[in-house]
Amino acid sequence: MAFLSNLVNGISLGSIYAMIALGYTMVYGIAKMLNFAHGDVIMVGAYLAFCAAQYWGLPPLVSLLVAMAACTVLGMTIEKLAYAPLRQATSLAVLITAIGMSYLLQNLALLIWGANPKVFPDLISLDSLHLFGGELVIKGATVVTIAANIVIMVVLTLFINRTKMGKAMRCVSEDRGAAELMGINVNRTISMTFAIGSCLAAVAGFLLCSSYPMLQPTTGSMPGIKAFTAAVFGGIGSIPGAMIGGILLGVIEILGKAYVSTELGDAIVFAVLIIVLLVRPTGLLGKPMREKV
Amino acid sequence: MTETRQTPMLQVSDLQVYYGAIHAIKGVSLEVYEDEIVTLIGANGAGKSTTLNTIAGLLKPKSGSVVFEGKSIGGLGASKIVPNGLCLCPEGRRVFQQMTVRENLEMGGYCRTAAENAEALADVFGRFPRLKERERQVAGTLSGGEQQMLAMARALMSRPRLLMLDEPSMGLAPILVEQIFDIIQELHRSGVTILLVEQNAQMALSVADRAYVLETGTITMSGPAEELLHNDAVRRAYLGN
Numbered sequence: 001m002a003f004l005s006n007l008v009n010g011i012s013l014g015s016i017y018a019m020i021a022l023g024y025t026m027v028y029g030i031a032k033m034l035n036f037a038h039g040d041v042i043m044v045g046a047y048l049a050f051c052a053a054q055y056w057g058l059p060p061l062v063s064l065l066v067a068m069a070a071c072t073v074l075g076m077t078i079e080k081l082a083y084a085p086l087r088q089a090t091s092l093a094v095l096i097t098a099i100g101m102s103y104l105l106q107n108l109a110l111l112i113w114g115a116n117p118k119v120f121p122d123l124i125s126l127d128s129l130h131l132f133g134g135e136l137v138i139k140g141a142t143v144v145t146i147a148a149n150i151v152i153m154v155v156l157t158l159f160i161n162r163t164k165m166g167k168a169m170r171c172v173s174e175d176r177g178a179a180e181l182m183g184i185n186v187n188r189t190i191s192m193t194f195a196i197g198s199c200l201a202a203v204a205g206f207l208l209c210s211s212y213p214m215l216q217p218t219t220g221s222m223p224g225i226k227a228f229t230a231a232v233f234g235g236i237g238s239i240p241g242a243m244i245g246g247i248l249l250g251v252i253e254i255l256g257k258a259y260v261s262t263e264l265g266d267a268i269v270f271a272v273l274i275i276v277l278l279v280r281p282t283g284l285l286g287k288p289m290r291e292k293v
Numbered sequence: 294m295t296e297t298r299q300t301p302m303l304q305v306s307d308l309q310v311y312y313g314a315i316h317a318i319k320g321v322s323l324e325v326y327e328d329e330i331v332t333l334i335g336a337n338g339a340g341k342s343t344t345l346n347t348i349a350g351l352l353k354p355k356s357g358s359v360v361f362e363g364k365s366i367g368g369l370g371a372s373k374i375v376p377n378g379l380c381l382c383p384e385g386r387r388v389f390q391q392m393t394v395r396e397n398l399e400m401g402g403y404c405r406t407a408a409e410n411a412e413a414l415a416d417v418f419g420r421f422p423r424l425k426e427r428e429r430q431v432a433g434t435l436s437g438g439e440q441q442m443l444a445m446a447r448a449l450m451s452r453p454r455l456l457m458l459d460e461p462s463m464g465l466a467p468i469l470v471e472q473i474f475d476i477i478q479e480l481h482r483s484g485v486t487i488l489l490v491e492q493n494a495q496m497a498l499s500v501a502d503r504a505y506v507l508e509t510g511t512i513t514m515s516g517p518a519e520e521l522l523h524n525d526a527v528r529r530a531y532l533g534n
Contacts (some may be wrong), residue, residue: 178387180371183404
């Protein structure tokens with residue numbers, strides 16, 4: 001039963017990684033850049049939800065919506081101000097800019113909310129789930145996290161495969177020039193990608209702090225890096241890859257901490273990544289690069 | 294016909310294009326009139342594709358003008374040019390390999406309404422029955438000839454009045470080359486004006502009304518295709534005899 005409990009917790013943590021990884025992988029696939037400020041958008045989302053609930057007294061769901069809306073705007077603004085002017089620049093210049101943006105967000109948060117950690121309120125008032133005659137207890141936050149992840153996966157998959165904007169994203173991801181020749185506005189498509197990724201980051205921030213209620217300006221860094229790892233693990237650029245990579249990473253982390261060593265939990269996660277990349281350099285679902293003339 | 298001859302459908306004047314410091318197009322001027330097939334021939338690296346890419350808006354000209362049906366479109370950006378009825382079928386086909394044939398065609402009609410697309414799709418499937426058979430197949434699994442057909446069909450989905458084709462016969466077996474040229478002539482008969490870039494100068498000149506010869510970014514010769522086909526300099530340089 002303890003194993004099952006760990007597994008559920010792993011899936012829950014992995015669901016959060018998956019949501020964040022989606023932002024990395026979509027931006028990488030479509031804009032061909034690594035947005036290292038993505039993890040910090042999670043932190044901003046969590047702070048905003050915190051403020052909305054704690055200071056402005058808004059109901060939990062409204063707080064979440066406020067955070068989602070604000071992060072969507074934040075993501076699009078970051079893209080417009082920092083990355084769009086560098087569209088023709090080398091990828092290294094864009095990468096440095098993203099790292100700079102990450103520090104900017106962290107330090108702005110430090111300025112606004114201070115260095116002292118905030119205790120994130122318990123916003124998910126769902127009762128714990130008692131299974132197997134009370135032997136397996138699953139917290140409300142865990143249930144909501146896993147359910148939210150499933151909904152996000154389904155909606156996003158439908159969006160990418162069925163809607164006009166989603167298909168346009170796939171076109172831009174595959175061949176930006178050809179996409180333009182179809183009449184697709186590439187700048188708007190990239191902006192939309194940032195909007196979706198940042199909106200999901202806000203959800204991830206809210207859920208992350210609901211399970212691990214300590215909030216400070218660096219809260220987004222570690223989950224951000226883990227989620228980036230998850231995206232690479234699953235095959236960067238691949239949406240199902242980010243989903244699978246995220247969940248596997250969460251499960252490995254929790255099981256590693258439970259059964260191998262608490263201190264080495266993170267080390268195990270990255271060791272697994274190294275092994276997977278040695279065997280499959282493009283990640284689990286990554287497509288090998290093809291050149292066809 | 295005589296009236297339409299007065300104003301060209303597409304008028305390119307003194308186009309200058311740079312790749313960084315490299316001066317790729319040095320003052321190209323050309324016209325395409327409605328209902329014509331015009332071809333641009335020249336050796337590798339002469340600037341044929343650069344010219345088409347600039348007209349289509351993928352590249353920004355340093356100076357010069359591109360006027361299509363009375364509207365200045367120079368430097369407008371590809372996605373804003375397509376809705377005007379000017380479409381480029383790019384070199385190397387560039388179909389979306391991971392999308393199905395059907396999805397590729399839908400993307401071709403991205404800037405058109407659903408009703409227009411339904412009509413265009415029926416027209417395209419009529420012209421390319423092979424694509425209808427492969428509707429649900431992923432484009433990356435098609436043969437080279439089929440991919441070229443898909444690229445042309447995708448371009449047609451945007452309902453262009455002027456279609457620019459960049460090396461449509463590249464890398465295809467001779468029998469497929471013939472087929473592609475048959476399709477080009479058929480398109481022309483159904484009212485699409487065509488600007489064709491080809492390395493296969495013999496084929497291009499035999500279907501075209503007029504031709505331009507491009508050498509290192511400059512137009513060195515132009516005239517009726519028939520004349521150029523029998524011009525000694527052209528024969529020596531591009532037709533190999």
